[in-house]
Amino acid sequence: MSQPAAIHLSGVSKRYGRTLAVDDVSLSVAHGEVFGFLGPNGAGKSTIVKMVLGLTYPTAGEIEVLGQPVGSLAARAEVGYLPETFRFHDWLTASELLHFHARLARVSADVRSRRVRELLELVGLKDRANDRISTFSKGMMQRVGLAQALVGEPRLVILDEPTSALDPIGRRDVRDRIRELGECGVTVFLNSHLLSEVEQVCDRVAIIDHGSIVAEGKLDELLNAQEIELRAGEGAEAAARETLGEGGVRHINGRLRVRVANDDETARLIRRMIEAGVPVYDVRQVGDSLEDLFVRVAERGDV
Numbered sequence: 001m002s003q004p005a006a007i008h009l010s011g012v013s014k015r016y017g018r019t020l021a022v023d024d025v026s027l028s029v030a031h032g033e034v035f036g037f038l039g040p041n042g043a044g045k046s047t048i049v050k051m052v053l054g055l056t057y058p059t060a061g062e063i064e065v066l067g068q069p070v071g072s073l074a075a076r077a078e079v080g081y082l083p084e085t086f087r088f089h090d091w092l093t094a095s096e097l098l099h100f101h102a103r104l105a106r107v108s109a110d111v112r113s114r115r116v117r118e119l120l121e122l123v124g125l126k127d128r129a130n131d132r133i134s135t136f137s138k139g140m141m142q143r144v145g146l147a148q149a150l151v152g153e154p155r156l157v158i159l160d161e162p163t164s165a166l167d168p169i170g171r172r173d174v175r176d177r178i179r180e181l182g183e184c185g186v187t188v189f190l191n192s193h194l195l196s197e198v199e200q201v202c203d204r205v206a207i208i209d210h211g212s213i214v215a216e217g218k219l220d221e222l223l224n225a226q227e228i229e230l231r232a233g234e235g236a237e238a239a240a241r242e243t244l245g246e247g248g249v250r251h252i253n254g255r256l257r258v259r260v261a262n263d264d265e266t267a268r269l270i271r272r273m274i275e276a277g278v279p280v281y282d283v284r285q286v287g288d289s290l291e292d293l294f295v296r297v298a299e300r301g302d303v
């Protein structure tokens with residue numbers, strides 16, 4: 001690898017008393033990658049985020065952020081963070097709050113005003129710049145939160161559920177912003193329960209369950225588990241069960257959905273149906289959705 005990973009965890013564990021929240025996790029997120037981090041409630045996601053930010057320490061293992069030891073000032077200066085739940089100084093106006101965070105992020109005085117103005121426009125709050133945060137709706141707070149995460153022009157942005165309070169337009173805007181960040185070479189670590197969102201913006205994902213990574217990879221590789229959907233006449237289901245066994249055959253919206261190991265198995269199934277006199281009207285290959293993968297992994301603990 002030519003440059004160090006943006007985030008690198010090696011054998012990281014975190015124990016809270018008797019709870020092993022994170023269990024020997026190794027994970028690398030490359031520079032410029034938009035990385036989705038998923039897992040059921042209590043899986044260990046926030047614990048990992050907090051360790052990557054240097055807010056809590058691992059019981060075992062090593063973490064590097066942007067090539068620096070975690071928690072070092074150099075690493076923190078280049079990281080933007082939108083926490084899942086946040087409380088801002090709500091007596092400040094949106095503009096004042098961003099100016100405050102720009103100073104904390106050491107943005108020089110001559111560019112601060114322009115940066116704040118641009119960010120307020122970017123998150124759709126230009127007209128509310130001089131209103132107090134206390135008058136904002138939940139979604140507006142989340143928009144300010146995103147602007148706050150970006151104010152220091154970070155090289156790594158960690159977003160914990162960034163669109164949970166947003167309306168559909170706001171969600172689409174944030175998705176576009178995330179894509180743009182990725183295109184500009186900024187690394188994005190996205191923690192989200194909105195699987196369709198992750199599917200739309202992430203290059204790679206990891207699924208964590210009970211503190212361990214149970215699936216990791218490029219989305220298209222993880223989701224290409226082969227399934228085919230058939231519209232066929234009577235006897236199709238029996239033929240499928242005969243050919244493929246009981247598991248992996250189900251009905252979805254009046255169509256037969258079957259899991260096949262490879263193209264040869266698809267050919268074998270269709271041949272069997274035709275031999276049995278079952279009319280086959282339509283066959284198409286369907287990828288798994290991320291939701292299918294997530295549920296399968298979380299329920300069975302395997303892929």
Ligand SMILES: Nc1ncnc2c1ncn2[C@@H]1O[C@H](COP(=O)(O)OP(=O)(O)OP(=O)(O)O)[C@@H](O)[C@H]1O
Nearest residue numbers: 016019020021039040041042043044045046047048
């Ligand atoms: N400060 C703490 N003290 C004790 N246990 C904790 C603490 N923080 C987290 N845990 C435990 O560690 C485990 C992982 O929690 P974590 O908050 O990382 O989950 P999560 O994946 O972020 O879940 P969610 O999707 O609900 O936000 C849970 O069993 C939780 O109870």
Ligand SMILES: [Mg+2]
Nearest residue numbers: 045046047084
């Ligand atoms: Mg959490």
